Amino acid sequence: MSHDHHTHEHGHSHAPLVSTANERVVLTGFVLTAGFMLVEVVGGVLSGSLALIADAGHMLTDAAALLLAWVGFRIGRRASDARRTFGYMRFEVLAGLVNAITLFALVIWIVWEAIQRLRSPGEVLAGPMLAVAVVGLLVNCLVFWILHRGDQSHVNIKGATVHVLGDLLGSVAAIIAALVIHFTGWMPIDPILSVLVCLLILRSAWALLRSAFDILMEAVPPDIDIAVLQDHVRDNVPGVAAIDHVHVWSITSGKVLATLELTLAEGAQPAQVVPEVKRALAERFAIGHATVEVVHMPQAQCALERQDSEDAHTHDHAHHHDHDHPHDTPQASGPAR
Known part of the structure; x- marks a missing residue:
């Protein structure tokens, strides 16, 4: 015999507990990244450095990833309803998945650009390139530190951190390339270092993609x-x-x-x-x-429940029988006449 007993605890909320601190660090990172992206575009144009312009494109992708993460947190805070009983918590995972895909697309683009620049390297002004790259390194370190103050268990925070880490390494590569170009005039150093940075980004992007994919596939x-x-x-x-x-x-x-x-x-x-x-x-x-x-x-417990059920049924049947067939009451008869 089997006895089905279903219980569901409702003492907690289905709404996501998204910290406002997470929103704040992601939004701050977006403002800093987008602001310096404009500076890097101007520096790339003035110095003739394709490396800085390419890195500005990298930062544009990072700014978009940070903005998407912030939007994900905002939408994720929306309350659940009759149609979406868990609210919009999964939107954060979708945003993380988009971040991972953009990282892969970025790696492909950088490798393609590196191949083109190895074939036909252009003239670069090492001085302005070095100055912009150093400022970029400082900005990226600041953004990376801000993001690390957020909750690293969130897919979106992870995605944003990976993007900024790629930018930070890109700034280091730009500094090294500017120094090599300044002292030796060897232009191929820039695309070579870009490919090395891509390998580091690729590893982190794969981990992020797998994490988001596992959540969407409801893996343990x-x-x-x-x-x-x-x-x-x-x-x-x-x-x-x-x-x-x-x-x-x-x-x-x-x-x-x-x-x-x-x-x-x-x-x-x-x-x-x-x-x-x-x-x-x-x-x-x-x-x-x-x-x-x-x-x-x-x-034994099933037998006890069955016995209780049978006893209750017997009691109810006897009670019902008493009502349907009342006992006959003897009537007194007088003496025969």
């Missing part, structure tokens, strides 16, 4: 092992005989959900065991939203 978070979770619940929650059909996934960064089926031990009561299971999941695995279903009951 990397820090959770299903077997360990089952053992932990079974060993630490009294009344649990078995735990099966466990599904764990993230609705967005830092928001982990789970569903599972529970078999109770002899004499255990669902009303006592289920809250303890949810507490164990929250404390050990940071699962804030769990749906637990009791699908099987021990045979």
Whole structure:
């Protein structure tokens, strides 16, 4: 015999807890990046440096990524409704996925430009190039530091940080290229260093893409092992005989959900065991939203429930019979006449 018992805890909100600090650091990073991008365009035109103009295009992509991340946070704060019961939390993951794709596109573009410049290098004024590159390094270090003050568990913060890291390395490469060109006049150093920076960006972009893809595919978070979770619940929650059909996934960064089926031990009561299971999941695995279903009951408990049901049915039947067939009352008869 099986007894289905479904319980769902509603003591928490489905709305995303997006910190305003995250919004602020991303918006600040966008303003700084977009502002210096304009400076770099002017410096590239004045110095004749394709490297600075290319890096300005890189910063334009970064500024767009930061703006997209900020928009993602803003939309993610919108409350849930009857149609979108988890609100707009997944928009952050979509923004992170777009960031990763733009990184790959950027790497392809830089490599293509590097090949073209190796074929026909142009004249570059090393002095203005060095000055703009140094300022760019300082700005990128500032933005990188600001972003690191945000929550690095968010896909959007990760994406923005990877973009800015690429810019920071690009500024270092531009400084080295400017120094080499100034002292040796060897122009191919610029595209060569650009390709080396692309290899570093490519590695980070792949990690970001995989993270966003896993969330969209509802994969188990990397820090959770299903077997360990089952053992932990079974060993630490009294009344649990078995735990099966466990599904764990993230609705967005830092928001982990789970569903599972529970078999109770002899004499255990669902009303006592289920809250303890949810507490164990929250404390050990940071699962804030769990749906637990009791699908099987021990045979003895099932027999007890069946006996209680039969006793209740017998009592109701007897009570019903008494009403339908009242006892005959004997009538007194007088003496025969």
